[in-house]
Amino acid sequence: MVRTYLSLVVFFGLIGALISTCSSRADFRTETTEGPVEQLVSTRTAPEDSETDDEITSDSDGIEIPRSPDGHFYANVEINGEPIHMLVDTGATAIALSQDDARSAGIANDGNMNQVVGRGADGDVKGQIVRLDEVELGDTSAQGLYAVVLSRGDQSLLGQNFLSKFSSVDIEGNTMVLR
DSSP: OOHHHHHHHHHHHHHHHHHHHHHSSSSSOGGGSSGGGGGGGGOOOTTTHHHHHHHOEEETTTEEEEEOTSBBBBEEEETEEEEEEEEEEEEEESSSEHHHHHHTTOOOOOSSOOOEEEEETTTTEEEEEEOOSEEEEEEEEEEOOEEEESSSSOEEEHHOOOOOHSOOEEEEEEEEOOO
16 A cells, blocks of 8 residues: 555656656746746756755754755755755655665665656656655654655655655745745
């Protein structure tokens, strides 16, 4: 039952990412963007300078994540004690990891990435469902979360199964605030 649930979750998250990838070809102007971040989700890789330019701050008011030049929000999240640069994706139901990021975090898989974990515009999306020991961002952590290691793609996504640990996820101007 959990496997079926996660497959559906990943399917809907991937559909949203595919739709937004198609719409991201339009000219995007950050200063005119309003509305939910779900409309901004993309599976493309972060620009090379996004890791060094992002200055995430954490205090009693929450974690503040600045909008990157590509219009998305990225955070360095610790998975199993290893920092992973992830796209904060409020439209994804679960965490999705690239194979490289999963390997960096010491996540073992059986090498069989032929399991269908969802369907996208191009057909079946393949990967493997795994369980994470620990996920941490700022002072917030969670243990035992399910994630998907995708057979293709190089951008990992931080989805709702972790974001739900915060009482709110808000966008205030060009800043995402997790409280």
